[in-house]
Amino acid sequence: xxxxxxxxxxxxxxxxxxxxxxxxxxxxxxxxxxxxxxxxxxxxxxxxxxxxxxxxxxxxxxxxxxxxxxxxxxxxxxxxxxxxxxxxxxxxxxxxxxxxxxxxxxxxxxxxxxxxxxxxxxxxxxxxxxxxxxxxxxxxxxxxxxxxxxxxxxxxxxxxxxxxxxxxxxxxxxxxxxxxxxxxxxxxxxxxxxxxxxxxxxxxxxxxxxxxxxxxxxxxxxxxxxxxxxxxxxxxxxxxxxxxxxxxxxxxxxxxxxxxxxxxxxxxxxxxxxxxxxxxxxxxxxxxxxxxxxxxxxxxxxxxxxxxxxxxxxxxxxxxxxxxxxxxxxxxxxxxxxxxxxxxxxxxxxxxxxxxxxxxxxxxxxxxxxxxxxxxxxxxxxxxxxxxxxxxxxxxxxxxxxxxxxxxxxxxxxxxxxxxxxxxxxxxxxxxxxxxxxxxxxxxxxxxxxxxxxxxxxxxxxxxxxxxxxxxxxxxxxxxxxxxxxxxxxxxxxxxxxxxxxxxxxxxxxxxxxxxxxxxxxxxxxxxxxxxxxxxxxxxxxxx
Numbered sequence: 001x002x003x004x005x006x007x008x009x010x011x012x013x014x015x016x017x018x019x020x021x022x023x024x025x026x027x028x029x030x031x032x033x034x035x036x037x038x039x040x041x042x043x044x045x046x047x048x049x050x051x052x053x054x055x056x057x058x059x060x061x062x063x064x065x066x067x068x069x070x071x072x073x074x075x076x077x078x079x080x081x082x083x084x085x086x087x088x089x090x091x092x093x094x095x096x097x098x099x100x101x102x103x104x105x106x107x108x109x110x111x112x113x114x115x116x117x118x119x120x121x122x123x124x125x126x127x128x129x130x131x132x133x134x135x136x137x138x139x140x141x142x143x144x145x146x147x148x149x150x151x152x153x154x155x156x157x158x159x160x161x162x163x164x165x166x167x168x169x170x171x172x173x174x175x176x177x178x179x180x181x182x183x184x185x186x187x188x189x190x191x192x193x194x195x196x197x198x199x200x201x202x203x204x205x206x207x208x209x210x211x212x213x214x215x216x217x218x219x220x221x222x223x224x225x226x227x228x229x230x231x232x233x234x235x236x237x238x239x240x241x242x243x244x245x246x247x248x249x250x251x252x253x254x255x256x257x258x259x260x261x262x263x264x265x266x267x268x269x270x271x272x273x274x275x276x277x278x279x280x281x282x283x284x285x286x287x288x289x290x291x292x293x294x295x296x297x298x299x300x301x302x303x304x305x306x307x308x309x310x311x312x313x314x315x316x317x318x319x320x321x322x323x324x325x326x327x328x329x330x331x332x333x334x335x336x337x338x339x340x341x342x343x344x345x346x347x348x349x350x351x352x353x354x355x356x357x358x359x360x361x362x363x364x365x366x367x368x369x370x371x372x373x374x375x376x377x378x379x380x381x382x383x384x385x386x387x388x389x390x391x392x393x394x395x396x397x398x399x400x401x402x403x404x405x406x407x408x409x410x411x412x413x414x415x416x417x418x419x420x421x422x423x424x425x426x427x428x429x430x431x432x433x434x435x436x437x438x439x440x441x442x443x444x445x446x447x448x449x450x451x452x453x454x455x456x457x458x459x460x461x462x463x464x465x466x467x468x469x470x471x472x473x474x475x476x477x478x479x480x481x482x483x484x485x486x487x488x489x490x491x492x493x494x495x496x497x498x499x500x501x502x503x504x505x506x507x508x509x510x511x512x513x514x515x516x517x518x519x520x521x522x523x524x525x526x527x528x529x530x531x532x533x534x535x536x537x538x539x540x541x542x543x544x
Contacts, residue, residue, distance in 0.1 A: 035148055037072070038336070041065030041140035041158065045130045055125045057350030060343040061159045062121070062130045062138070062181060066323075067340060068156035068330030069142040076270065076331030079197065080233045081141055081155035082221070086214035087200035090207070101216045103134075110136050111176075113196070114187035114258055114479060114506040116164065118179035123354065130160075137164055137179055143225075151225040152233055156330050159347070162188055162261065162288045165450060166505075168360050172483040172491060176505050182354045183450045184288035186259035187479045187506040198250035205241050210234070252279030257509050258479030260285045260458045263301075264414050266328035271422040276414065283517035284411035287458040292356040292446035294318075295348055296384075296398040302456040303412040304402040304441035305420070307433040313398070315352065319344040320431035327426070334426040356447025358392065359542040361485035371540025374533050378525060382442035392543050395444055404439035406522030407455055412439060445544045452489040453478055459513050459520035461496070462489020463541060467526030467534050474520075475512050480504025488538055 044063035047056050068078060088109050092099045099105045107117060115136035121128075135141060138161025143153050165183035167175040204210045211230055215221060221229075253265035253275055265282040268275050275282045286302045294300070298314075299307040300321050308317035323344045326332040332340075372388055380386070384398040420434040440456050454460040458478065464487035465471040476496030481504060484491040493499060498508065513520040526534060 035150075036145040038067060038070040039065075039142040039144055041069050041156075042142050043130055043132065043135070043140055045128055047128075052125075053346045053349035054353050055128065055350075057343075057346035057348065058124045058128045058181070059130075061163075061347050061350060062124070062128065063140065063160075064158060064340070064343055065140040065142060065156060066158065066326045066330060066343065067332045067336040068158070068326060069140060069144065069154050070332075070336075071144055071146050072333055072336075073156055073331035074144075074152075074154060077266075077329070078154045078156040078331060080229075080237070081135075081153045082214045082218050082225075083210070083229060083233055083237065084155075084197050084201070085217055086210050087204050088196060089217060090204045090209060090213055091196065091200035094203075101213050103217065106217065109196075111505065112507045113189045113193040114185060115139070115161070115193075116166065116176055116179050116185065118164075118166075119177045120179075121164070122167065122178060122180050123357065124181060125350070125353075137161065138185075146232070149224060150228045150232055151222070152228050153225070157190075158330070161185065162329075163291055167357065168450070168483055170360055170362075172361060172485050174480070174482060174505055180357050180450075182291045182351070183356065183447060184259060184290055186288065186450075186452065187481070187504075188288070189256070189258040189479060189507070189509060190261055191255040191257065192507065192509070194250045194255055198244075201237060202241055202244075205234075205238050253282040254285065256285055257458065257511060258506065259453070260287050261329075262286070263325070263328045264411070264419070267423075268419055270327050270331065271419065271426065273418040273422050281516060282414055283515070284414040285457050285517050286411060287451065287453070287456060289443060290356055290447035290451050291351060292354060293395055293398070293444035295351050296395065296444060297441070298400050299402070299435070299441060301415075302440055303415060303436070304438060305415050305434055305436050306423075307435050309431065309433050313400075315348040316345060317431060319348045320428075322347070324423075324426070324428050324432060334428060338427065356450065356544075359449045361483075361542070363542050364539050367536045368539040368543055370533075371536035371538070374529070374537040375540055378529075379445075379537075383445050386544070388543075393540070395446065398444055399442070401442040402438045402440065403442075406524065407440060408457055408459065408517060408519035408521070409439075410517040410519075411456060412437070445541065448541050448544050449483075449488055452483065453511065454489070455520065455523060457518055459511060459518050460489075461492060461511075462487035463538050464489065464534075466523065467529065467537065469521075469524050469527050472513075472520045474514065475510055477508040478511055479508040480506030481508065485542075488542060 045059045047059040085106050089101055089105050092105055092109050138158050140158040141155040143151050162185055164179045164181040165185045167178040256262050264284040296313050298311050306321045320341050323337045323341045326337045382401040385396045386393040387396045415436050420436055423434050454466045460466045460472050461476045473496045482491040
């Protein structure tokens with residue numbers, strides 16, 4: 001967003017495995033009067049077509065559906081919202097007999113997966129005000145009509161779901177009521193979210209309480225929508241659940257951890273290329289990145305596999321590449337994805353103005369000045385030259401370095417020749433030059449403080465541990481966490497747990513660095529630094 005032997009799972013079964021509880025509304029053989037199979041997201045904020053590109057880009061970033069509110073996306077990534085929501089609430093009631101069947105319960109469940117319902121956004125142009133009161137930030141949705149007269153509300157995940165993180169106060173405590181678009185949502189747990197829907201639908205898919213709960217949660221439904229749920233959506237969901245009989249997972253591959261996703265495996269499923277060991281070993285987890293200065297790169301993805309033709313950091317070319325990201329992330333057909341390139345070009349216009357939020361904790365600026373010298377000597381050749389003649393250091397030259405620094409190689413290996421060929425054949429060959437087998441791309445380090453845990457796979461808990469490998473934990477919790485300003489990373493005990501008395505705002509999961517794809521070795525730059533140099537470098541990195 002690779003492998004070894006081709007999977008032995010039959011094509012229909014592979015498709016069913018990817019579709020979670022798999023609602024397929026395909027009516028491809030004929031057209032039906034009144035059908036609407038692809039609609040815009042209703043959370044797209046209004047924007048004047050004559051507004052500056054940066055404003056239109058910010059609007060698209062927080063609300064565009066990019067073609068993912070469609071019948072086709074229901075076959076892969078999107079969900080029939082009201083049915084899935086009812087199943088999640090019933091599952092919560094089974095856990096807690098006191099939980100009512102209401103929107104507050106649904107919100108509590110979604111927050112547990114790291115979704116945000118902020119009261120305020122920071123860093124957007126004036127006047128950009130998305131409505132995310134009914135659903136979490138970044139959840140796009142709309143109502144399609146797969147056949148004439150039907151009504152099915154479809155929900156999908158747009159840019160802001162992954163790329164808007166919580167703010168932090170001066171003590172390092174999270175402030176979920178204030179979100180910062182452009183920063184990573186390091187608590188979003190798509191693996192648990194998709195698995196929870198699958199489990200709940202399996203448990204309640206035949207239960208009359210499912211439709212009754214949907215009506216209680218959404219009393220605004222009219223008779224057409226109720227009938228569509230009962231006679232169209234639910235039977236197809238039950239059929240797909242039958243296809244999944246005997247399977248204990250929604251998808252054949254791990255879909256991530258809080259703050260980490262698996263775009264390569266998702267892309268393989270979309271483009272029908274083999275998953276390693278049927279998906280069990282397609283564990284190419286990647287941390288959600290901070291987006292500041294991504295417009296400076298000539299290649300995208302953590303391994304730099306998608307290069308702009310000509311090798312230049314051209315915003316138009318990068319936007320074309322980025323439009324392809326909606327294929328694995330939202331289930332959009334490549335042809336549909338290309339039609340939204342203009343929206344993505346506007347997003348890059350916004351990104352050109354975007355700066356990561358400043359470090360909210362204390363900084364020893366005198367020591368940070370000493371750290372600049374360490375950075376220039378030991379880090380700049382890969383991560384870029386900086387100048388510091390204002391309040392914050394600024395990137396002066398980005399080197400676009402890609403190579404091997406000894407980190408876990410699995411993610412890079414999984415972008416294999418069959419997948420590369422499929423990308424070329426997808427209709428994007430003129431805008432994506434696929435380059436594989438080169439290692440990992442060194443990102444610009446803007447907003448580094450908000451991106452913990454570190455490395456491409458989120459396997460190192462703090463900057464202190466990144467620069468001193470002896471401090472790296474073999475296991476630690478992530479999700480709904482606080483930050484430690486001394487180590488610049490997750491606030492943890494020596495055993496990798498949250499401190500006694502701390503209540504995370506989302507459900508934490510364990511990062512086990514012994515698992516394939518989550519190794520915490522490599523990138524040992526810093527291990528030979530004197531303690532004072534290491535502390536000075538950390539102070540400097542806070543300011544980027």
